[in-house]
Amino acid sequence: MTGNNAHDYARFDDSELVLQARTDSGAFGELYERYVKKIYSYIYYRTGNSHDAEDLTARVFHRALVHIETYVERGIPFSAWLYRIAHNLVANWHRDRTRRKVIPLDEFVAAGLRSEAPESMAESEEEREQLLAAIRRLPEERQQLLVLKFVDKLSNAEVGAIMDRSEGAIKSLYHRTLIALRDDLTALDAESDAPRPSHNLAHTR
Amino acid sequence: MNAPDTDLRLNELLAAHLDTLIRGDRLAARPLAASAPAELRDLMNLAARLDETFAPVLPSAAFMTRLRAEFVQDQTSGAFMLRWRKLPPRYQAVAKFGGATLTVGLMLLAARRALGLASNTRARQQPVSDPVLSG
Numbered sequence: 001m002t003g004n005n006a007h008d009y010a011r012f013d014d015s016e017l018v019l020q021a022r023t024d025s026g027a028f029g030e031l032y033e034r035y036v037k038k039i040y041s042y043i044y045y046r047t048g049n050s051h052d053a054e055d056l057t058a059r060v061f062h063r064a065l066v067h068i069e070t071y072v073e074r075g076i077p078f079s080a081w082l083y084r085i086a087h088n089l090v091a092n093w094h095r096d097r098t099r100r101k102v103i104p105l106d107e108f109v110a111a112g113l114r115s116e117a118p119e120s121m122a123e124s125e126e127e128r129e130q131l132l133a134a135i136r137r138l139p140e141e142r143q144q145l146l147v148l149k150f151v152d153k154l155s156n157a158e159v160g161a162i163m164d165r166s167e168g169a170i171k172s173l174y175h176r177t178l179i180a181l182r183d184d185l186t187a188l189d190a191e192s193d194a195p196r197p198s199h200n201l202a203h204t205r
Numbered sequence: 206m207n208a209p210d211t212d213l214r215l216n217e218l219l220a221a222h223l224d225t226l227i228r229g230d231r232l233a234a235r236p237l238a239a240s241a242p243a244e245l246r247d248l249m250n251l252a253a254r255l256d257e258t259f260a261p262v263l264p265s266a267a268f269m270t271r272l273r274a275e276f277v278q279d280q281t282s283g284a285f286m287l288r289w290r291k292l293p294p295r296y297q298a299v300a301k302f303g304g305a306t307l308t309v310g311l312m313l314l315a316a317r318r319a320l321g322l323a324s325n326t327r328a329r330q331q332p333v334s335d336p337v338l339s340g
Contacts, residue, residue: 025276025277028276028277029276032272032273032276032277036264036269036273037263037264040262040263040264041261041263044262045262050262050264050265053262053264054265057264057268057272058272061272061276062275065276128258131254131255131258135255146255146259147259149223150227150255150256150258151261151262156220168213168216171216171217171219171220172212174219174220174223175212175215175219178219178248178251178252179248181251182247182248182251185251
């Protein structure tokens with residue numbers, strides 16, 4: 001492997017770039033380009049704000065750079081290794097905080113909302129917030145699974161490598177996660193539909 | 206079919222539906238949900254809602270450029286930072302202490318020299334008494 005220009009790096013797979021990155025920062029730059037957006041998205045949805053997402057994304061890549069000499073691909077692809085670093089940093093981040101932040105609707109998320117009639121937008125926005133709140137009430141590994149699947153759009157094999165589980169176990173976890181989420185939302189609906197003693201019926205849904 | 210087999214089948218159907226969704230093929234996902242067993246239909250609808258909820262996010266271009274520059278753009282300082290980050294924390298602490306000691310030492314030397322120059326200047330400016338006249 002020779003050459004330091006970006007066109008050359010694009011030809012190599014991750015394993016070759018990892019070896020090269022030990023002595024050549026350009027190769028690390030190519031790995032960074034390949035994964036920075038996915039790692040950022042993952043962290044953004046796990047932390048709920050862009051400031052911490054940027055900070056933790058930077059730390060993921062700094063940590064990867066520091067440890068790249070000792071990284072050995074034993075069945076764990078480089079991308080899965082990066083996600084594991086991100087997962088550990090996010091777990092520490094949650095431990096350091098007593099409260100969880102609400103995911104803000106910043107411009108990127110707002111841009112992702114489908115175009116709808118104005119009157120239905122408020123309702124769907126409320127539903128969306130409800131769903132996000134229910135997701136945040138899930139155990140950590142289930143949140144991780146949903147983000148890896150729906151945000152980073154990884155295959156079950158890739159998710160399995162990151163979470164150290166078989167593909168079958170990932171499918172089963174996904175099934176159980178959906179059931180838990182549905183049950184949570186149903187309970188929430190039932191709660192809000194139930195008449196409250198201190199309110200008259202006109203205020204209930 | 207016994208219960209574990211049914212569970213496996215449901216897992217597979219849900220996984221296939223999810224793969225269709227994340228490929229961005231919502232049109233293909235709808236008939237899958239419509240023809241699915243009743244117990245899966247609401248789960249598939251929930252999956253479709255999740256797919257809409259998790260809107261794509263991107264880091265800012267300024268952030269990406271700044272972070273990339275730390276790794277590659279300036280090869281000289283990049284190489285130095287790379288070597289520095291690879292040093293064990295103990296070595297980094299010793300290097301910082303050494304650097305600080307050297308800086309303080311140089312500052313003391315400079316201060317001493319400056320003080321010496323000032324006192325020499327003052328001494329030169331003092332009127333020197335003539336031993337003949339004063340005698």
